[in-house]
Amino acid sequence: MSSKDFQSIIEHERVLTSPEELVTYSYDATENRCIPKAVFRPINEEEVRKIINFSRDNEIPLTPRGAGTSLSGCAVPSEGSFVIDFGLMRGIKEIDTENSFVTVEPGVVYESLNSNLVESNLFFPPDPGSGNVCTIGGMVSTNASGIRAVKYGTTRDYVQRLRVVLASGEAVTLGNLAPKSSAGYDLVGFFVGSEGTLGIITEITLKIIKRPIYFAVASLSFDSMVKAAKAVGEIISSGLDPSVLEIIDDKTLRVIKMYQDIEVGGNGVLLVEMDGFSKEDVWNRLDTALEICDLSGASGSNVARTSEEREALWRARKAALPSLARYKPTLILEDVTVPLSRLSEMLGEITKISDKHGIEIATFGHAGDGNLHPTLLVDRKSPVEMEQTKKVMEEIFRAALSLGGTLSGEHGIGLSKREFMKLEHKNSLDLMKKLKNVFDPKNLMNPGKVL
């Protein structure tokens, strides 16, 4: 097959080549853009294999795509690449309630999966902000998580088995259905978070767990972020196991109040949720958390007694991004994560960096696992601001790493943070590059991402 024959690799109507179609595949949720050579919409593993074989034989790069919600640029096509769009591979193949597994195709949407599990009282806990549109394939590729990671962990903790087509065109099954294993190297965990750079995932088996029944939620106001961060550390180290422990800083609060009729006080807010299977236990744990906040200097608290009140408390957190988006045309959402004991220092560093460069930064995030989203509020049309943005990001990354943290808690590296990987991983980055080369000697699997 010559390189011009790519239109017949799979059924013609599922190969997109018109400029207006291709442009819709040129971006993700970052500022990066690149028009692909063509887009393939396979319906099964055999078609994925054909696309990979063609791309390898003709040295055309491949970029897999779920819903394109990446905040790191990992879904932006590589230069001259084919995109594999998993929009037609949305099958839930098996819900195994006896063993608590679900097997899906990569294009299944997170919320759709959990809707399908409601009847069985089971769920897949990692809960990214884009959960109503993002795909399971994308979540596996970025080791995505969200507000519930503080209790339930990240996607990696749930991936049990993967079916992957390698760059060689060979399909392999990684992992098995046993609850635990000590039989060789953990290839499943290695693939999770590899952002399409090692092979193309065609089937995913996830552990699923019992859905909690009771929830207790409170919102706490603090007059300083230092006090709020202190409370976060105490709640976690007390073993209270909150299912949500979110922080919202004063900048974010001020912007929320500009656009939303929401009562939130203080210079920093914590949102705490306990969940579980015993009403009493859940409320006991929330009460203890409230006492901790009180001792840490909370200036006010608001406890939700009904599901309506719970929704009301959630509104402030959910209003953060939409409000910030109204306030400034361009949001650059960062994702650094630090050890809990350094949370307060990291918040202080962000303020200093913001003041130094004159770039407004609103910070919120999953405080319970040290994951902050400092959000740069800028205008992409201002070259001055965009130039400062680069410096601000680099300084935020350096600060997080110097505090023992990581470049990304849940969004991945993609294009955006690639140049800082050496700062985080030092000489083990060379090891990652050598391992990538084993999987992908021609460097055709989402090249230019991660490493």
Add this chain to the structure above:
Amino acid sequence: MSSKDFQSIIEHERVLTSPEELVTYSYDATENRCIPKAVFRPINEEEVRKIINFSRDNEIPLTPRGAGTSLSGCAVPSEGSFVIDFGLMRGIKEIDTENSFVTVEPGVVYESLNSNLVESNLFFPPDPGSGNVCTIGGMVSTNASGIRAVKYGTTRDYVQRLRVVLASGEAVTLGNLAPKSSAGYDLVGFFVGSEGTLGIITEITLKIIKRPIYFAVASLSFDSMVKAAKAVGEIISSGLDPSVLEIIDDKTLRVIKMYQDIEVGGNGVLLVEMDGFSKEDVWNRLDTALEICDLSGASGSNVARTSEEREALWRARKAALPSLARYKPTLILEDVTVPLSRLSEMLGEITKISDKHGIEIATFGHAGDGNLHPTLLVDRKSPVEMEQTKKVMEEIFRAALSLGGTLSGEHGIGLSKREFMKLEHKNSLDLMKKLKNVFDPKNLMNPGKVL
């Protein structure tokens, strides 16, 4: 340095070469034996680096050793190898109660680590049977676990950061101290369970968690293992989150009764423990588990109301191995793990295989995570029995794999199960071999193990 000069790589008195010393390093808890060329007892990473550099330059294989309790042969020296004994690297470097981490040298003993954490009310949960002697380095190398894995997971779930000396002599730090990360490939998870075949671990940082306060324990008798296995599935899928869910089969029970004054009834026993931070919650969950057992056909139950009664119930489980060891001179303890829904079938297969080959097998294990220890009761002096043993093991492995399981739940592959890796991993075994080659191109890191 010539190959004869190895005695001066590190301080002479910490290099063992006399036959009587070497023989004590020639075995582990399996039937495998091999006398090493020399044993090194380094006291820090720099010395480990020197040993690795010498071994590479002179092409001498290396086998790391913790306490030598391996049940898969991974601690038995490779032919002509140097052993690195971590017995002098037992430092607990830092207990970080704020972030709930502990940083240790590889030679620290599991129980000694947890004793040191008692004061902080924290613990490292994986709980292998050899916990009073085995080392953290050994646990990381085999992804060890034990009776509490059903609730708390395996060693891999707790390894946060590793310091490793590679075959090249270069030392690398893998991982960081952030509670979660999506920054590149998971090299930490990849090293866990690699049995010394990728590099030598010199420092380990583990997550540690709050120690539970309350425990509720019961022992249940069943007239058939099928009913007991059914109860196991129901308890797990109900989300009751037991901290222990052990099974003991009729053969094991009969042998225990021959040697111990223990009252255990029926043809199969389940031991259930709930733990937590609320007394009421713990007992509520145990009561629900008892109801489930009742509905699954339990013929009797014994609930521990005091810590003395709890110890008494534990005695039967703890008596299993010592009793079997008195009954027959040679025990071969296997470690297959299957999906929970296949537990009953796996138990049936073991009985069939035992009957077919006339080899007695007593089975007990961590039923809650599908991990069975079918224990072959033989005599190493009988060539006939040892020949049958090989066939029995192979048939047990094949049965577990055909039920969707794995060769090892917690003991590792080592020498004992290496020839069956292809059966489990099929074409992904080639991938493992290629990745091993990146780390260890001269095949000097514990060669002949795992792959």
